Structure formats: C-alpha cells, structure tokens
Amino acid sequence: xxxxxxxxxxxxxxxxxxxxxxxxxxxxxxxxxxxxxxxxxxxxxxxxxxxxxxxxxxxxxxxxxxxxxxxxxxxxxxxxxxxxxxxxxxxxxxxxxxxxxxxxxx
DNA sequence: GACATGACGTAAT
DNA sequence: TATTACGCCATGT
Numbered sequence: 001x002x003x004x005x006x007x008x009x010x011x012x013x014x015x016x017x018x019x020x021x022x023x024x025x026x027x028x029x030x031x032x033x034x035x036x037x038x039x040x041x042x043x044x045x046x047x048x049x050x051x052x053x054x055x056x057x058x059x060x061x062x063x064x065x066x067x068x069x070x071x072x073x074x075x076x077x078x079x080x081x082x083x084x085x086x087x088x089x090x091x092x093x094x095x096x097x098x099x100x101x102x103x104x105x106x
Numbered sequence: 107g108a109c110a111t112g113a114c115g116t117a118a119t
Numbered sequence: 120t121a122t123t124a125c126g127c128c129a130t131g132t
Contacts, residue, residue, distance in 0.1 A: 038113040
C-alpha cells in the first residue's frame with residue numbers, strides 16, 4: 001500500500017524529464033527507500049497502469065541493468081520512449097541528469 | 107517477531 | 120572502470 005506514494009511521485013515526472021530511484025524515494029518522503037521504489041515499480045510489469053516507469057533511472061545517470069535482465073526488451077523500450085520524449089540516451093543507457101533530470105519543487 | 111527477498115545506493119577494493 | 124560488500128526499508132512467508 002505504501003507504494004502508492006512512490007507511484008504518485010513517478011506520475012509527477014513530466015515528459016522529457018527523468019528521475020533516479022533515490023530521488024523518487026526522497027520526494028516520497030523515504031530518503032533511503034530507493035529499493036522499495038524499484039520493488040514497487042517491478043510490480044507494474046505486465047499490468048495496466050499509467051506509471052511512466054521508463055523515466056526512472058538507476059544510479060546517478062544510468063539506466064537499471066536489471067531491467068534488461070528481467071525484461072530484455074525493457075531497456076530498448078525505455079530508451080525508445082525516452083527519446084520520443086526528447087531525452088537523449090546513449091548506447092549504454094546513460095542520460096545527462098544536468099540536462100534532463102527532473103527538478104521537483106514548483 | 108525473525109528471516110529472506112529485491113527495477114537501489116554508496117564506499118571500499 | 121568493474122566487482123564486492125554492506126546498508127536501507129517495505130513485503131511476504
């Protein structure tokens with residue numbers, strides 16, 4: 001149930017912007033619950049939802065490697081969706097947070 | 107309540 | 120830069 005807070009934060013991420021698990025956790029009020037964010041998002045796989053999970057990246061500016069492990073096409077889909085929103089993603093799945101990082105608070 | 111699990115994060119090696 | 124180790128916290132058994 002507590003995941004609703006995380007989902008709410010992820011839904012706030014606007015198009016063309018990305019956030020990290022840690023940031024989502026922080027905004028949700030759980031500074032050290034990055035794992036729970038990932039765990040919560042994992043529950044979204046294969047379900048009907050409106051959560052832009054592709055805008056949530058892993059450490060600092062990298063896409064989660066686990067995505068490609070659990071869902072081989074996931075990383076490709078994520079990159080395609082992000083680029084469609086105007087976010088530049090390189091071959092390694094790295095994104096410049098300085099340019100596309102989500103800045104909440106306003 | 108103890109124990110195991112997990113789309114993570116940071117520091118140490 | 121890549122690997123390993125450990126910490127954190129919500130869930131489920």
